[in-house]
Amino acid sequence: MDSRNRVTGEPRKFDPTFRGPTHNRSCTDVLCCVLFIVVILGYIALGTVAWIHGDPRKVVYPTDSNGQFCGQKGTPNAKKAILFYFNILKCASPAVLINLQCPTTQLCVSKCPDRFATYSDMQYNYRSNRSYWEYYRQFCKPGFDNPRKAVAHVLRDEDCPSMIVPSRPFLQRCFPDFITRNGTLTVANKTAFKDVLGQTRSVTELRDAANGITGLLDTKELGLKIIEDYASSWYWILIGLVIAMVVSLIFILLLRFTAGFLLWVIIFGVIAMVAYGIWHCYWEFVFLRGKPDADVTISDIGFQTDFRVYLELSQTWLVFMISLSIAELAIVLMLIFLRNRVRIAIALLKEGSKAIGYIMSTLFYPIITFLLLAVCISYWAVTAVYPPL
Numbered sequence: 150m151d152s153r154n155r156v157t158g159e160p161r162k163f164d165p166t167f168r169g170p171t172h173n174r175s176c177t178d179v180l181c182c183v184l185f186i187v188v189i190l191g192y193i194a195l196g197t198v199a200w201i202h203g204d205p206r207k208v209v210y211p212t213d214s215n216g217q218f219c220g221q222k223g224t225p226n227a228k229k230a231i232l233f234y235f236n237i238l239k240c241a242s243p244a245v246l247i248n249l250q251c252p253t254t255q256l257c258v259s260k261c262p263d264r265f266a267t268y269s270d271m272q273y274n275y276r277s278n279r280s281y282w283e284y285y286r287q288f289c290k291p292g293f294d295n296p297r298k299a300v301a302h303v304l305r306d307e308d309c310p311s312m313i314v315p316s317r318p319f320l321q322r323c324f325p326d327f328i329t330r331n332g333t334l335t336v337a338n339k340t341a342f343k344d345v346l347g348q349t350r351s352v353t354e355l356r357d358a359a360n361g362i363t364g365l366l367d368t369k370e371l372g373l374k375i376i377e378d379y380a381s382s383w384y385w386i387l388i389g390l391v392i393a394m395v396v397s398l399i400f401i402l403l404l405r406f407t408a409g410f411l412l413w414v415i416i417f418g419v420i421a422m423v424a425y426g427i428w429h430c431y432w433e434f435v436f437l438r439g440k441p442d443a444d445v446t447i448s449d450i451g452f453q454t455d456f457r458v459y460l461e462l463s464q465t466w467l468v469f470m471i472s473l474s475i476a477e478l479a480i481v482l483m484l485i486f487l488r489n490r491v492r493i494a495i496a497l498l499k500e501g502s503k504a505i506g507y508i509m510s511t512l513f514y515p516i517i518t519f520l521l522l523a524v525c526i527s528y529w530a531v532t533a534v535y536p537p538l
Contacts, residue, residue, distance in 0.1 A: 211321050219257035219321060229257035232322045233288055235310040238354055254307045258288060261316035261323035265342050268300055268309055288313055312344050394519045401512060404502040409495050423477045430470035437463040
């Protein structure tokens with residue numbers, strides 16, 4: 150008996166008349182099948198909701214808390230093109246980037262506030278001069294006209310903002326009007342202000358909130374660019390899917406005749422490609438290390454939508470080189486210590502390829518999978534790119 154048979158055993162010859170133990174056969178993994186069906190139904194339901202209620206314009210144009218666009222003609226917001234945040238300090242929360250929404254009431258206004266004021270200040274000054282209310286009410290919800298309503302009830306019902314700060318429009322949104330004087334960040338020549346509860350707040354809190362909104366807008370802009378790229382290159386993606394399907398079918402057919410040779414070629418080919426990647430990363434790292442602008446760290450430049458910026462940093466190639474080296478070492482060690490397991494797996498693939506030769510209908514299964522994936526991707530593309538009619 151040769152070494153191959155000692156490892157894998159003598160293969161049983163195929164008997165077309167053998168039917169196997171069919172008496173006690175039954176369906177397996179019923180629970181997994183049910184879960185799979187539930188996920189598919191949930192996917193359909195989610196897509197239906199996105200089709201009915203989704204609108205990609207909300208990624209670009211500001212909307213109030215009711216989902217109405219600011220400045221849209223034919224709506225009550227036609228002359229209110231700027232978005233105002235009731236409590237901009239809440240926009241500093243980390244939940245902003247998770248929920249892609251600032252957790253405060255948002256209102257479309259015609260202009261941004263130009264002064265510090267709280268609702269309590271307005272009520273106090275309203276007794277002597279009603280102009281304070283006329284100015285403050287433009288930042289309250291439409292229809293609210295009760296300046297004597299208790300502060301606690303106003304904040305509970307979110308009828309008006311608890312305070313307003315000097316702001317200016319930026320990207321159709323009211324941002325605090327920051328000015329740096331002698332290296333100190335100020336808003337209306339102030340470094341601190343009081344909220345409706347009389348607590349002293351720092352201008353840096355407003356800066357953090359503004360940064361939170363900016364990060365939110367950057368995230369939405371990235372999402373919009375992804376949708377635009379998909380809309381302009383969908384046919385290339387479809388061509389790539391067709392090529393992948395054809396290559397997969399050819400690979401399955403080659404396994405039928407050259408399973409062992411093909412798998413060993415793939416294994417050593419992967420090792421060779423990873424080794425080349427390590428060499429290329431090392432060459433790029435050495436080349437960029439001598440440049441003055443390439444020693445900037447990834448954390449210094451932060452998140453960039455243009456990923457080519459990262460390729461100009463020596464640290465990026467160092468990270469790539471270390472990652473590929475670890476992967477190469479892991480592959481080589483697995484081949485050394487699990488070589489017998491690999492040989493058994495190759496033998497199983499050989500027998501499996503023989504089984505495919507007797508059940509040729511299995512070759513059509515990848516085509517069915519491809520068609521289902523194409524339908525899912527097309528369904529996602531339509532719901533993402535086109536707004537509801």
